[in-house]
Amino acid sequence: MPATVLTTLSTRPVPGLVENHAAYARRHGYAHRVVDSTHVWGPRQPVYFRYHAIYHHLAQIGEGSLLLVLDQFAVVYEPRALEETFAGIDALVSAQPDDDALCNTSMLLLRNTAEVREKLRQLVDHVSHWAVRILEDDEQPENSLVAHVFPPRPCGLALPNGVYTNVQASWPGGGYHDSIRGVRPLVASDAPTWRRTGPGNRWTPTLDYDFRGVQNLVDEAAALAAGERPPCLVLAEAAQPEGDELHLNPGARIAFVSIYTHHIASYGRIHEESFARYCLRHGYGYHLYRKVPEFANGLTGSWAKPHVMRRHLAEHEFLLWVDADIIAMNQSLHMEPLVEGRDALVGNDHTAWNMNSSVVGVRNTPAMHALVEDVCKQIENAPDRSSIHANGGDQTYFANAFRARGLITQAQVVDALSLDAPVIYATGESHFVHFPTQYTPQRAASMHAWNQRSLARDADG
Incomplete structure (x- = not known):
């Protein structure tokens, strides 16, 4: 009997994800079904709904x-036939890349046998107890619940036939983005990973996780299917612009300064195109x-920020440092409303910092x-x-200077969305x-995808 591909959605998927699953099913003559749980409210009820749907x-x-079974984080990367790939296997789920005891639930492979159905029934029962919080450890995540019934296979361990089943593209301790094209897994996923952390040893997902990073995998899989180079490789291999410096509108009232080195040129060039535009x-x-x-006194990377600002501050009325991992998304917006009436401008951080040094603006005054x-x-x-983050990084020293002058107030610090939204x-x-906080290949791919949206926005406007 032909296999079935089941897409389960608990959040709105990135463009092209459902079509990626459907195209894979069409390629091999499989049925394709979609289960959408976005109508189910609550932190745990959508998970409960998902496993009932899988059981059904x-x-x-x-x-x-x-x-x-594929969720909104999973992309079919190498469209291998299921029967050949999983011959003799009745159930399979991969582990998280940094914890072999936790499942990466973005992909489950199940064979319809009495034994597997009974295991799945037990899982549904287990999830139901978790959903109403009557398990002994009712704070464990879905990844742990599944592992109780279907022990996960280490993600770095290929099947006996050499196939990798579900490779996680990135996680807190590293990333497969540099090697995933060589591994060629059946599925590539970019799901949040879970771990115990903090004083209470609580279960938490990756705090800065962005599910839209899945778009990178969708675009890469589409390029490979078309016989094209993945976008992130095209960017990394692009020719370096001529010269070590670029200076536009040197007499402008408002100006930006930035640095990127050859180590991060794959995304630094995207930043350059965006801000030049x-x-x-x-x-x-x-x-x-x-x-x-050279005038940065031998400092490296982000440590040279204030020295570059010092070099150019006297040339403009208002000067802003901007990190090379930032793009100007909505290019119709002006800077004047943000700098008007301010001698200094920074954004509140998206974590526990009360300011972020990714964009730092100062007016050309003696005090600044x-x-x-x-x-x-x-x-x-x-x-x-x-390292970039030694002693808290350059952000520590900018915060020290702002705090010493009483500048960390609403008069200088804007919300994390108004200036540079994470x-x-x-x-x-x-x-x-x-x-x-992204690894270089992932960051280049993400910035490319968003910059394409910015260019499309300009074209539409």
Whole structure:
């Protein structure tokens, strides 16, 4: 009997995801069904609904047939036939990449046999107790519940036939984005990972997880299916622009400064295209360095921020540092409403910091020159600059200088959405979009996808 592909959705999927599942089913003559639980309210009821739906659909297919369950985080990457891939296997779920005891529930493979149906019934029963909070450990996530009934297979362990079944594209401790094209798994997923953390050893998902990163996998799988290079590879291999510097509108009232080195050029070039387009549109200045300039006193990367600001502050009325992992999304928005009446401008951080140094703006006044000079000296005297985040990174020293001058108030600090919205909160209406804490290939792919949306927005306008 032909297999069935079951798409389960608890959130609105990224564009192309459901079609990715459907195209795979059509390719092999499988049935395709979609179960949408977005109408189910509550933190646990959608999970309960999902497993009832899986139980329902497994019982509907032919005895001995395979059911491939995919959720909104899973993309069919290498469209292998199920019967050949899972010959002799009745049930399979992969583990999280950093914990072999937890399942990556984005993909489940189930064969309709009496034994598997009974196991699934037990899982449904287990989930029901969890949903009404009467389990002994009722704080455990779905990933742990499934592992009680279907022990997960380590994600880095291929099947005896050499096939990797479900590879997680990224997780807190690393990422497969650099090697996933060599692994060629049946499914690539980008789901939140769970772990115990904090004083209470509580279960928490990745705090800065953005499910729209799945779009990178959808686009990559589509490119491979068409015989094309994945977008992130095209970006990484693109020719470096000529020269070490770019200076646009040097006499502008408002200007931006930034740096990216060859290590991050795959996404630094996207930042450059985006901000050059934005500044040319509005007449803003833009000073970009494609390597750390000599006047930065031997500092590397983000540690050179205040030194580049010091170099150009006297040339403009208002100067803003902007990190190279930021794009100007809604390019119709102006900077004037944000800088008007302010001597300094920063955004509130999306985590526990009360300011973020990804965008730092200062007015050309003696007081702000002194602030920038203060940050330069603090960084030069820092005991450890061995990594971007050593001692809290450059953000610590900008925060010190702002706090010492009483500048961390509503008069200078705007909300995290008005200036550079972190990608987990951003929309197509966001002014700037920031892509923090991502690995370089993932960040390049994400920034490319969002920049394409920005370009499309300009074309439509």
